[in-house]
Structures are given as structure tokens and as C-alpha cells.
Amino acid sequence: MVKATVIGAAGGIGQPLSLLLKQNTLITDLALYDVVNSPGVAADISHINTPSVVKGYLPPDGGLEKALTGADIVVIPAGVPRKPGMTRDDLFNINASIVRDIAVGIAAHAPKAFVLVISNPVNSTVPIVAEVLKKKGVYDPKRLFGVTTLDVVRASTFVAEAAGQPTESLKFRIPVVGGHSGVTIVPLLSQCDPKVQLDQATIDQLTNRIQFGGDEVVKAKDGAGSATLSMAFAGARFAAAVLDAASGKASSVHEYTYVDLDSEAGGKDVASKLGGNLQYFSVPVTLGKNGVEKIHPLGGMSEYEEGLVKKAVADLGGNIEKGQSFVAKSSNL
Known part of the structure; x- marks a missing residue:
């Protein structure tokens, strides 16, 4: 029996994510929560003939508590989407309060759940959740994940296109860290499996496209939304990996996810090589029954990639501190 809860289930990411999770046969109880429309979403996907029983919850009558109680995994796409010209940092003041309050609910009603954070900006919202759980005395760094799978998915797609093999995108695996x-x-890209030969101009172009793929979607939707469908796919894929591992299914494939580097000894080694002070980073992990089982090294990098990592570290420090400071200044915890 596995209960999965989606917080923000009626939104642009939440609806397709809920649809995809309904197809996961490991899930027997699917709880959908949002401030509006979640009962309608639940009624719609409940007609799909897969094992999970679906129910939608709204804020009245303790809806969040009911949705979270007994949850084994909580996926959080709640929040407002990006609009044209808006950076992920612009989202912070809006989404930070939403994520903080959800974390309070998780601490009270699902303290042992795997928590998968999609709400942007992930670089800051994951530290927000962590700090709330710490304040409530229920923090387990092995069970908190920032979902960065979309970056890996985009990398596979874009590299396959560059290699002239777009229909073979599944076979390309590219580590995406940071x-x-x-x-x-x-x-x-130097660690792409299978190997591809790319000149520096192509590497520059691919790197930029992977980093700013979200902007590509925002522009293409012309103000009508952001990367919701691909993000839902990535979130469901990572949730499936977490649930597979929790059920005892071993995997030889590393997942990439934004985690607390203190959660496992390997993470401390990564932090040391990054400069020693960074607490969160997207790293290759092996998942197990209790979440993060092992954090692996970043592997050999080209000089170009080492430069990219330095830029990432410089930005991430401020992102992380912003999330931690937000919780420290919150008076209602």
C-alpha cells in the first residue's frame, strides 16, 4: 500500500503530473490537494483503470491534513508559474510562503514521507522545506529531494538532436549537476554515454540551451504558461524512481537530484571539492529504501565544465542562503 500526495494538483504541472502518477501501479492511494479544483481533477482521473484510489482535497475541513496523513511520498508542484521576462528569483517572494506552509503541514502529518520539491526556485525552496522540518524536529536529509530531472531529460533530447539521432534520445545519458x-x-557533456564528438561551438550552444530551456518554452507559449508538461513528465519519472527504490527494486542507473550534501558521506566529499561551504547541490545518487543511499562523485570534468561548476557554486550560495533566511525570519513557525 503506497499513498502518494500531490500538493498543487490542479495547476499546470499538477494536473499532468497527477495523470502520470495515476498510471504508476505501485501507488494505491493518490491524494490530490490544491486551493481550487482538485476534486474535479480527482474525479476526472479516477476513471482511469489503474489500481490507485483517487481523492481530491481543498483547504476547508482540514483538507491539507487529510491529503498528507499517511503519505509515503509527497510531490510539490504548488506555486505560480513563470511569465515572460520573469526569472526564477522573481518567483521567490510568491512561492516561498506557499512552500513554507506546505512544509509545516508535512512536518505535522507526513514527517516520514519522501518529499519531492518541484516548486520554483528549487535552489531556494528545498532549503526552505529543510529549515522548516529542522525547526519541527523531523528533518531527514535522505528523504528530501529537489527535482532536477527535467534538466537531464532536456540534455538527452538536445544531445540526440545534435548527434542527428533524435529518435534515439532515450539512449543518451548526460549527467547534469549543480x-x-x-x-x-x-x-x-564530456561524460555523455554513449560518447558523442562535439566541437566547442556546439558544446556552448547545447550548454546554453540546457541551462535556459525553460525560457524557450515560456517564449514559445507567448505568455500562456511555462514548462508544465515536460516538468510533469520529469517529476513523475523521478517519483517512480524513488518508489521503485523504496519497494526494494535495485537500479544500476544514477539519478540526479538536488539534495543536502550532508545526507551521505559521499556528499561531504563533493562539498569539499566544491569549496567546502556549499550545502545543497544536484548530484548523482543511488536511491534505496530510505531515500538517498549513496552520493557519487561528479567524475572527471573538462576545463570548460570546471569553469561552469565554479559559476554555479557562486550563484547557489546566495540562492541557498535566501531560502534559509526566509525561514529564519518567519515568525509563525
């Missing part, structure tokens, strides 16, 4: 916005996203 954070989840702009220059904090670091694709390690």
Missing part, C-alpha cells in the same frame, strides 16, 4: 536555474545548471 542547481535548477540558469547558470547553476551544469551539463557534463
Whole structure:
């Protein structure tokens, strides 16, 4: 019996994400929460003939508590989307309060759940959740994840296109480390498996496209939204990996996710090589029954990639501190 809860289930990411999670046969109870429309979303996808029972919840009558109680995994796409010209940092003041309050609910009603944060800016919202859980005395760094899978998905797609093999995108695996916005996203194209031969101009173009792929979608939607469908796919894919690992299914494939580097000894080694002071970073991990089982080294990097990592680290420090300071200044915890 596995209960999955989606917070923000009626939004642009939440609806397709809920649809995809309904197709996961490991899930037996799917709880959908939002401030509006979640019962309608639940009624719609409940007609799909897969094992999970679906129910929608709204804020009245303790809806958040009911949605979270007993949850094994909580996926959080709640918040406002980016609009044209808006950076992820512009989202901070709006989404920070939303994520903080959700974290308070998780601490009270689902303290042992795996928590997957999609709400942007992930670089700051993951530290917000962590600080709230710490204040409530229920923080387990092995169970908190920032979902950066979309960066890996984009890298595979874009490299396959550059290699002239767009229909073979599934076979290309490219590590993407760092954070989840702009220059904090670091694709390690030199470690692409299978290997591809790319000149520096192509590497520059691919790196920029992977880092700013979200802007490409915002522009193409012409003010009507952001990367919701691809993000839902990536969120569901990572949730499936977490649930597979929790069920005991071993995987030889590393997942990439933004985590607390103190959660495992390997993370401390990564932090040391990055400069020693950075607490969160998207790294290759092995998932297990309790979440993060092992954090792996970043591997050999080209001089160009080492430069990208330095830029990412410089930005991430401020992003992380911003999230931590927000919770420190919150008076209602």
C-alpha cells in the first residue's frame, strides 16, 4: 500500500503530473490537494483503470491534513508559474510562503514521507522545506529531494538532436549537476554515454540551451504558461524512481537530484571539492529504501565544465542562503 500526495494538483504541472502518477501501479492511494479544483481533477482521473484510489482535497475541513496523513511520498508542484521576462528569483517572494506552509503541514502529518520539491526556485525552496522540518524536529536529509530531472531529460533530447539521432534520445545519458536555474545548471557533456564528438561551438550552444530551456518554452507559449508538461513528465519519472527504490527494486542507473550534501558521506566529499561551504547541490545518487543511499562523485570534468561548476557554486550560495533566511525570519513557525 503506497499513498502518494500531490500538493498543487490542479495547476499546470499538477494536473499532468497527477495523470502520470495515476498510471504508476505501485501507488494505491493518490491524494490530490490544491486551493481550487482538485476534486474535479480527482474525479476526472479516477476513471482511469489503474489500481490507485483517487481523492481530491481543498483547504476547508482540514483538507491539507487529510491529503498528507499517511503519505509515503509527497510531490510539490504548488506555486505560480513563470511569465515572460520573469526569472526564477522573481518567483521567490510568491512561492516561498506557499512552500513554507506546505512544509509545516508535512512536518505535522507526513514527517516520514519522501518529499519531492518541484516548486520554483528549487535552489531556494528545498532549503526552505529543510529549515522548516529542522525547526519541527523531523528533518531527514535522505528523504528530501529537489527535482532536477527535467534538466537531464532536456540534455538527452538536445544531445540526440545534435548527434542527428533524435529518435534515439532515450539512449543518451548526460549527467547534469549543480542547481535548477540558469547558470547553476551544469551539463557534463564530456561524460555523455554513449560518447558523442562535439566541437566547442556546439558544446556552448547545447550548454546554453540546457541551462535556459525553460525560457524557450515560456517564449514559445507567448505568455500562456511555462514548462508544465515536460516538468510533469520529469517529476513523475523521478517519483517512480524513488518508489521503485523504496519497494526494494535495485537500479544500476544514477539519478540526479538536488539534495543536502550532508545526507551521505559521499556528499561531504563533493562539498569539499566544491569549496567546502556549499550545502545543497544536484548530484548523482543511488536511491534505496530510505531515500538517498549513496552520493557519487561528479567524475572527471573538462576545463570548460570546471569553469561552469565554479559559476554555479557562486550563484547557489546566495540562492541557498535566501531560502534559509526566509525561514529564519518567519515568525509563525
